[in-house]
Amino acid sequence: MASEYTIGVDLGGTSVKVGLTDFRGNIIHKECMPTFAEKGPDKVISQISACIRLVLDNNPVEVEGIGIGSPGAVIASKGTVDYPPNFPGWESIALGKIISESFSMPAYVENDANAAAIGELIFGAGKDLDSFIMITLGTGVGGGIIFERKIFHGTTGAAGELGHISVDYQGRKCKCGNYGCMEAYAGNNYLVEWVEEDLQKHINSLLFKWVHIENEVLTPKLIHEAAVKNDDFAIKVIIKLAQVLGYGISSIINASDIPNVVIGGGVAGFGEFLFKPLNETIIERVMKTHKSRVTLRPAVLKNEAGILGASALVLYQA
Secondary structure, eight states: OOOSEEEEEEEOSSEEEEEEEETTSOEEEEEEEEOOGGGOHHHHHHHHHHHHHHHHHHOOSOOOOEEEEESSEEETTTTEEEOOTTOTTOOEEOHHHHHHHHHTSOEEEEEHHHHHHHHHHHTSTTTTOSSEEEEEESSSEEEEEEETTEEOOTTTSOTTOGGGOBSOTTSOBOTTSOBSBTHHHHSHHHHHHHHHHHHTTOTTSHHHIIIIISOOOOOHHHHHHHHHTTOHHHHHHHHHHHHHHHHHHHHHHHHHOOOEEEEEEGGGGGTHHHHHHHHHHHHHHSOHHHHTTOEEEEOSOGGGHHHHHHHHHHHHHO
């Protein structure tokens, strides 16, 4: 490579984050601006460009290229982003071409969950793996499939929607229209919703006290804090979450013959409260040929997964 630096763009509905990264995965400089998604695609693209320009102006170095992790359906080969959620007025836009021409350098676009998987492949927990399944636990449940060190896109580029695997055909309705999706139990908003419903039956729980007496906001972090204090209800919530994820992930392993799993996102911060029952459920549910081969790893990039995953797109193309 002519340069050891890349630019990573983490495009979100609320903010756009841009970082200058070296090829070892160190973020040298980063900036953040509001996305202004409600003002339409032209404004969003203007904000992306302004944030990239700010980083470049503060770091007069040669840059190999720009990587962009975006929500929505992304056709990586064309650099197009189609109908990203929470971006009004956005249809199909050739974001890669626009940014490439604006900065006279290559620009690569990938779905944000796929970018996170590529980031773990290049910089993180998957560096020593040829194939693995990436699960990201956040507002929703995202995913990416790395097969023989390549991201698997499927026929239209939409592969990896692992959160919409149904674990209960009569289960909770998901925003995708299906029932019993992993996301309908493990996405942050859904998780908080069903915990709040069950909380009324557990008035002796620390969570009940914190939420209904001390007026704390119920969040995954609060659930984890209660579990750390040995709250029985909070621990059971995390075990139930682990079981739901385990049912879905075991199906993915059985279908793909990829036994290595990397878990990222905020809920992964539950640590052993989550990972131990999750590992047990997966091993219980996978076919015999996979039982001794399953590996479960926490993602390494954590809070920087967006920028580093996007930056890794440039190295991935090299």
